[in-house]
Amino acid sequence: MGSIDFRSGESAVDLTGEVHHLPCCIKYNGPSSVSQYFKPKPTGVEVEDLKVEEAQFRGRRLQGTTIHMPEGYSGSVLGKKNLSKSEASSDFEDQSNCWEVNARFQSITTWNHDNLPSQDDAFLRSFHWINVAKALHRPVTSDDLTKTGV
Template sequence: MEHATPPAAAAGGITATVDLSPAATDLGGAHLLPCGIRQNGGAPVSDYFKPRSTGVEVEGVRVEEAFFRGRKLQGATLALPDGYRGYVLEKKSRGKDASEGEVSNFVSRAEFQNITYWNHDTTPSAEDSLPRCFHWLTVANAMHKPVTAEELANMSAMQNQDS
């Protein structure tokens, strides 16, 4: 069992465990709709939600079309970057841990490699917030990547040149 529990329990941050080990159904893709659906649980998505390619391409993004509850949605499919996977989590039980307070346990039920996000009435574009969220991954990678000795040496060489 893998625990995605950060060590920051003392700082009041820890509230959940996530178990990604069960062999999950591979959904391939998941949909993100521009509305709140006040239900948790399964739904016969593939019977009712029928995305169709429009043949239109905006900024290299292939625009899809679908209808939900009478609204016309326009969407685009984004592949999750290499090294990332999407999970659908289900809350298992709410355990009480004496030292940590309330703990929520999640188990993965399904995984996906791409995500189709849908706009109501507006054509998808690179300016939408979901594609822009992926910028964070690039920034985070750059920030957390270990610095090699060579890079350090180059850096100090450059600094010396500047001064």
């Protein structure tokens, strides 16, 4: 079983405005001077209340929009936690599933290759589940029962 230490996030780097969800797989894990080459620009176009941005990535045109995390939520960038000898157990599996928050963000820009961003994009639709979860887990009051006739 794994664990995530959210307390480490109190001193985490703030990446708000710098997190991007790209429609591709990059088989590289390491430092890169992304900001030197990847320069999103506003287009002045607004579709379905989404402000459209434009960028190029490896010669391909991308169109995207920046969305803010819902109130009470934030995004986190996790990294493997370096355990001290006293924290580490003899079970290797437990050690390999310990994570900590390295950075936080309050907004993310999601990108499409061939079409404008839309409220129907799968990534944006995933945020609708937050409202569904709130409704499902909200305590039922006597007023709710009266309204339904139960």
